[in-house]
Amino acid sequence: MKDQITMALAGNPNAGKTTLFNQLTGARQHVGNYPGITVDHKEGRFSHTGREISLTDLPGTYSLTAYSVEELVARDYLVNAKPQVVINIVDASNLERNLYLTCQFLELGVPMVIALNMIDVAKDRGIEVKADRLATLLGIPVVPIIARTGLGKNRLIDEAIAVASDSRRNWQPLDISYGDDLDETIMSLMTEIDQKGFLTDIYPSRFTAIKYLENDDQIMARGRTAKPAVAETIESLVSQVSGHLVKTMDVFPEAIIADHRYGFIKSIIRQGVLTHKFDTDRLYASDRIDKIVTNRLLGPIIMLTVLFGVYKLTFSWSELPVSWLGSFISWFGDVVSHNLPDGLFKSMITSGIIHGAGGVLGFVPLIMFMFFGIAILEDSGYLARVAFMMDRIFRIFGLHGSSVMPFIISGGIAGGCAVPGVLATRTLRSPKERLATLLTVPFMNCGAKLPVLALLIGAFFSENKARYMFFFTVLTWVVALLSAKFFRSTVLRGEPTPFVMELPPYRFPTLQGLLIHTWERTWQYIKKAGSVILGISVLIWAMMTFPGLSPDRIAAFDQQRKAVKAGFPADIISETEGKKTAGSEQAARLAEQLSIIDGDQAEEALRNSAAGRLGIAFESVSRYAGFDWRTNIALIGGFAAKEVIVSTLGTAYSMGKVDSKESASLGQRLRQDPHWNKGVALAALLFIMFYSPCFITIICIAREASWKWAFFSMVFNTVFAFVMAVGVYQIGRLSGLG
Amino acid sequence: MAEISLRRMKVRQTGTITSVKVGGVLGQRLREMGLVPGTEVTIQGRAPLYDPVALRVMGGTLTLRNNEADFIMVEVAEETGVSLDR
Numbered sequence: 001m002k003d004q005i006t007m008a009l010a011g012n013p014n015a016g017k018t019t020l021f022n023q024l025t026g027a028r029q030h031v032g033n034y035p036g037i038t039v040d041h042k043e044g045r046f047s048h049t050g051r052e053i054s055l056t057d058l059p060g061t062y063s064l065t066a067y068s069v070e071e072l073v074a075r076d077y078l079v080n081a082k083p084q085v086v087i088n089i090v091d092a093s094n095l096e097r098n099l100y101l102t103c104q105f106l107e108l109g110v111p112m113v114i115a116l117n118m119i120d121v122a123k124d125r126g127i128e129v130k131a132d133r134l135a136t137l138l139g140i141p142v143v144p145i146i147a148r149t150g151l152g153k154n155r156l157i158d159e160a161i162a163v164a165s166d167s168r169r170n171w172q173p174l175d176i177s178y179g180d181d182l183d184e185t186i187m188s189l190m191t192e193i194d195q196k197g198f199l200t201d202i203y204p205s206r207f208t209a210i211k212y213l214e215n216d217d218q219i220m221a222r223g224r225t226a227k228p229a230v231a232e233t234i235e236s237l238v239s240q241v242s243g244h245l246v247k248t249m250d251v252f253p254e255a256i257i258a259d260h261r262y263g264f265i266k267s268i269i270r271q272g273v274l275t276h277k278f279d280t281d282r283l284y285a286s287d288r289i290d291k292i293v294t295n296r297l298l299g300p301i302i303m304l305t306v307l308f309g310v311y312k313l314t315f316s317w318s319e320l321p322v323s324w325l326g327s328f329i330s331w332f333g334d335v336v337s338h339n340l341p342d343g344l345f346k347s348m349i350t351s352g353i354i355h356g357a358g359g360v361l362g363f364v365p366l367i368m369f370m371f372f373g374i375a376i377l378e379d380s381g382y383l384a385r386v387a388f389m390m391d392r393i394f395r396i397f398g399l400h401g402s403s404v405m406p407f408i409i410s411g412g413i414a415g416g417c418a419v420p421g422v423l424a425t426r427t428l429r430s431p432k433e434r435l436a437t438l439l440t441v442p443f444m445n446c447g448a449k450l451p452v453l454a455l456l457i458g459a460f461f462s463e464n465k466a467r468y469m470f471f472f473t474v475l476t477w478v479v480a481l482l483s484a485k486f487f488r489s490t491v492l493r494g495e496p497t498p499f500v501m502e503l504p505p506y507r508f509p510t511l512q513g514l515l516i517h518t519w520e521r522t523w524q525y526i527k528k529a530g531s532v533i534l535g536i537s538v539l540i541w542a543m544m545t546f547p548g549l550s551p552d553r554i555a556a557f558d559q560q561r562k563a564v565k566a567g568f569p570a571d572i573i574s575e576t577e578g579k580k581t582a583g584s585e586q587a588a589r590l591a592e593q594l595s596i597i598d599g600d601q602a603e604e605a606l607r608n609s610a611a612g613r614l615g616i617a618f619e620s621v622s623r624y625a626g627f628d629w630r631t632n633i634a635l636i637g638g639f640a641a642k643e644v645i646v647s648t649l650g651t652a653y654s655m656g657k658v659d660s661k662e663s664a665s666l667g668q669r670l671r672q673d674p675h676w677n678k679g680v681a682l683a684a685l686l687f688i689m690f691y692s693p694c695f696i697t698i699i700c701i702a703r704e705a706s707w708k709w710a711f712f713s714m715v716f717n718t719v720f721a722f723v724m725a726v727g728v729y730q731i732g733r734l735s736g737l738g
Numbered sequence: 739m740a741e742i743s744l745r746r747m748k749v750r751q752t753g754t755i756t757s758v759k760v761g762g763v764l765g766q767r768l769r770e771m772g773l774v775p776g777t778e779v780t781i782q783g784r785a786p787l788y789d790p791v792a793l794r795v796m797g798g799t800l801t802l803r804n805n806e807a808d809f810i811m812v813e814v815a816e817e818t819g820v821s822l823d824r
Contacts, residue, residue, distance in 0.1 A: 062771060065770075067763045091797070097795070125797075254769070255761075258770070262776075262777075290799075291783070294783060299785075300786055389787075497763075498764045498768075498806060499801065499803045500764070500767040500771055500800065502771070502798055502801075503792055503798075503801055504798075
């Protein structure tokens with residue numbers, strides 16, 4: 001559209017950017033990803049006095065360097081999309097630091113309006129900011145606002161529209177003096193840049209010169225591809241100057257630049273912009289809370305309580321909606337299966353598609369509740385305190401203090417789920433630490449592994465159930481943290497990302513903010529993971545079904561059934577056919593005999609399926625860990641979802657359908673089987689805990705990182721688990737545990 | 739007046755930054771958060787395991803790991819080098 005005004009919203013994290021964005025656009029926003037990276041691209045539309053406005057929410061940054069994806073995204077957006085006006089939101093209670101970014105926008109020359117936010121908070125702290133004085137000194141409009149209540153937002157947009165429509169204001173870079181040494185260098189660099197037309201189509205020449213002095217990787221790389229010869233001249237000039245500076249004054253040019261920027265800011269603030277009414281040293285309300293909440297003794301206790309609370313919220317409170325969804329899906333499946341003729345098509349619709357859709361949707365309440373809980377912690381400012389308290393421990397393993405949340409959600413308290421756990425890693429801003437967390441959270445004991453563990457522990461180690469469960473929970477933590485350490489010293493090697501982080505003042509989250517936050521993240525899961533999950537679900541169904549039994553074999557089983565039925569009177573047969581529970585003793589016996597045949601048939605069909613053949617083929621390798629083909633099939637089924645292991649084992653042992661919650665009979669059957677003993681059970685337990693994450697988790701890893709890492713996770717975890725299982729089985733065999 | 743490293747400052751102690759001797763990402767991060775020479779900092783508290791440290795800088799609160807605080811030199815009022823840090 002022609003007369004639509006494009007605006008961008010920029011500012012420091014915690015300056016109230018998202019709150020203002022939600023205030024302005026309400027629910028009319030669209031969240032996507034910048035291609036190839038996980039930074040959200042948020043865009044919203046609204047109209048103001050008859051003008052249509054499109055507003056892009058840039059990621060929150062403190063600076064415009066090339067050190068983080070957020071900063072690169074913000075910078076590239078400004079120079080490439082050239083929004084007509086930038087609304088720079090600034091926290092009035094922390095003006096000096098916030099103006100550092102403003103200063104860089106001014107140097108870039110973007111048309112800008114300052115939204116002076118949180119004037120109420122500043123006033124409470126005795127700080128008064130003279131907006132008009134600041135506007136005069138900076139030469140741009142400054143509008144005081146309170147983003148939470150929406151105060152001042154109309155005037156803000158009026159001013160922004162005025163700036164956007166004023167062509168004279170467009171792109172006027174501000175010159176800040178960086179001291180005699182650098183100013184001289186910048187002048188000579190600019191002459192070179194202007195003469196050769198070096199990157200002048202993208203950046204103002206002064207901006208390019210400064211970025212070269214700041215040693216900015218991205219701009220230097222761009223320069224080298226655009227005009228290699230010029231780039232070389234400039235680079236050698238810069239390295240001369242910085243070499244000289246380091247030798248004579250022991251400072252880097254970027255430090256001098258930063259010093260002068262703050263100098264510029266101070267000079268402005270001192271001209272009557274800021275007045276302190278009372279002592280700034282007094283304890284703010286936030287500090288008083290921190291005195292308790294990060295206290296040496298109380299802090300960890302409160303933290304554990306809060307984390308446990310989020311865990312409870314995610315998994316207990318979502319139980320009801322999950323079960324509603326579950327019964328809706330199974331009701332829907334029943335309706336469909338009643339109305340379709342028996343056969344492959346029906347089986348695909350019910351077992352493949354409806355089951356798959358159920359798999360996608362079944363996680364939705366879980367994810368919603370988790371993101372709601374996390375949004376509360378994030379928006380209130382508590383999550384930063386958790387990172388602050390946990391960092392010392394997690395740093396040992398090459399992780400970040402913020403890694404604790406994904407670990408807990410994934411099953412750090414047994415019974416979580418890796419799918420929301422993987423999604424929860426979004427709160428980590430350090431790329432390597434985030435990836436290491438992402439790859440290790442699937443080791444935790446999720447809720448779907450628990451029935452399998454319960455089955456095997458119940459069958460083979462029933463004398464010490466609780467002790468074994470506790471041992472395995474601790475073991476998963478140890479394995480996950482040690483493998484994080486392993487990743488961080490091999491494939492993800494590198495310096496820790498600086499921890500330098502803001503502890504934002506505590507705030508009451510707004511309901512609107514929480515709901516938008518929760519919904520946009522949940523919707524992204526449905527949209528991005530949904531279709532793939534459905535596809536793979538059908539694929540796994542096909543693997544467990546095809547090629548099926550030959551007509552001869554089916555006929556043979558029918559023959560058996562006929563033979564059994566022949567031994568009973570006709571009225572008994574008709575009695576078993578109609579009902580699920582047989583009334584008379586004879587009918588019960590008949591039903592039992594028939595179900596044995598059904599079980600045998602299901603077993604043979606499974607054995608004959610693609611998955612079954614795969615299981616048999618794997619036997620030559622898996623026997624080192626003590627697994628026979630039946631276990632193998634169950635493990636293949638476990639790739640769909642870990643709880644499938646129990647039901648597939650049931651089919652493979654021709655026990656028909658086994659309910660994963662009541663698996664005692666299957667446990668008995670395993671105990672009597674010559675293939676199974678304590679050694680095999682222990683090996684299987686370890687393998688199931690640590691092998692490839694289920695494919696829904698894999699897809700989430702692919703979406704959050706890349707397919708490369710998703711495959712890495714599958715292969716690494718499976719190999720690792722197999723080595724553990726073989727080790728335990730062989731030791732068990734030699735020490736006579738079997 | 740004495741110049742000590744930020745790591746050695748005590749809780750509630752105030753000082754003025756004299757130098758930040760580190761380049762690269764860390765240097766940039768420290769500077770953009772306002773940790774430049776001339777800035778006044780007050781130690782606000784330490785995490786339960788004594789590391790990281792929380793400081794009041796300008797109008798906000800920042801956290802730093804101890805090994806990151808090592809690069810920052812601070813001028814504090816004379817007080818013979820007793821330190822809470824182990």
